[in-house]
Amino acid sequence: MYQLQTNIQEILNNDPIQNMAVIGFFGNYKLDNFYQKDKSFLLLGSSDYTWAYCSVQNKEDLETLIENMDYETSYFANVEDWMLPILTKEKRIEWRLTTERLYIPEGKEVEPSEIECKHIDxxxxxxxxxxxxxxxxxxxxxxxxxxxxxxxxxxxxxxxxxxxxxxxxxxxxxxxxxxxxxxxxxxxxxxxxxxxxxxxxxxxxxxxxxxxxxxxxxxxxxxxxxxxxxxxxxxxxx
Missing domain, CATH: 3.40.630.30 (Gcn5-related N-acetyltransferase (GNAT))
Structure with missing residues (x-):
């Protein structure tokens, strides 16, 4: 497990629902680089590609972050619809995978599996x-x-x-x-x-x-x- 810098982690933890994918990714892969504007971030890390994970509060912050980052990578994750016009001001989308994020609220009980499952080799x-x-x-x-x-x-x-x-x-x-x-x-x-x-x-x-x-x-x-x-x-x- 990897761990983000304390100051970054503390800000992300203030909105754990919005940032669950960001926190999850950087628990698995190291932080290569980051750009910060107040409490907004573009956090870069590499799995199959070098991803820029978005944890951004508003349009103005994202505009500043993109300008400072200067498209260091072409791959962006945790992108909400309102971010797309800013990301594509100087670029176009080659591909986009859009999903709905669903989660288990804290404290909700989940009934266990009725079949035997094993870890996959x-x-x-x-x-x-x-x-x-x-x-x-x-x-x-x-x-x-x-x-x-x-x-x-x-x-x-x-x-x-x-x-x-x-x-x-x-x-x-x-x-x-x-x-x-x-x-x-x-x-x-x-x-x-x-x-x-x-x-x-x-x-x-x-x-x-x-x-x-x-x-x-x-x-x-x-x-x-x-x-x-x-x-x-x-x-x-x-």
Whole structure:
């Protein structure tokens, strides 16, 4: 685990919901550089790319931060819609992945999984990648890194992995996938329950990022106890 400088961490902790992804990322990866304007930050760190994580209070602060940063990286995370016109004043968007962030409010009880889940070995990273619907946004190396660094949950039948979820670089729960012939049996919900309770045990926020059109999974997450926080994007500029 990495730790941010005390003065930065204290400011981020003042709004733990807004900054849960920022705090999560820099618990997993070191801070390479940062830009500060009062209580607003662009924090740079490297996982699959060098990401600039946005923790920004207002438009004026973001304009100052972008000017000072001078697009040191083209990749931005934790981007809210109001930030996009400022980020794209001198650039255009090459790609954008937009999701809804859902989280478990502090103190909410989550029922445990009804199936046995196991941590997934890094040797299965290639298999997980080959079954991913998001190959343009991930890689075998990234998945392997996440399996090594954080919690994961695999459901096995006769020694074969048939359902799984793990975490992203910002510590959000994701990558949920069930092999086609095993869908409709409640495996996905139970895998998410397992990872959610495991995350809560460590006193870290349990949250997910999900595409708005994924209605079925959003209903499942609501059943577990997840609530909507905000819409956020990952953006690459050119």
């Amino acid at each position: 890094k040797a299965l990273a290639g298999f997980i990648y080959s079954n991913s619907a998001y190959k343009d946004f991930t890689s075998v190396e990234y998945i392997c890194d996440r399996l090594i660094k954080d919690i994961s949950a695999g459901y096995f039948v006769d020694g074969e992995l048939v359902g799984w979820a793990l975490t992203h670089d910002d510590s959000s729960i994701g990558f949920l996938n069930i092999i086609q012939q095993y869908r409709g049996q409640g495996i996905g919900e139970n895998i998410l329950r397992y990872l959610t309770t495991e995350r809560i045990k460590t006193n870290r926020p349990a949250f997910v990022n999900i595409e708005s059109q994924n209605i079925q999974t959003k209903k499942m997450l609501a059943k577990i106890g997840y609530e909507f926080d905000r819409k956020v994007s990952w953006v690459k500029l050119v």
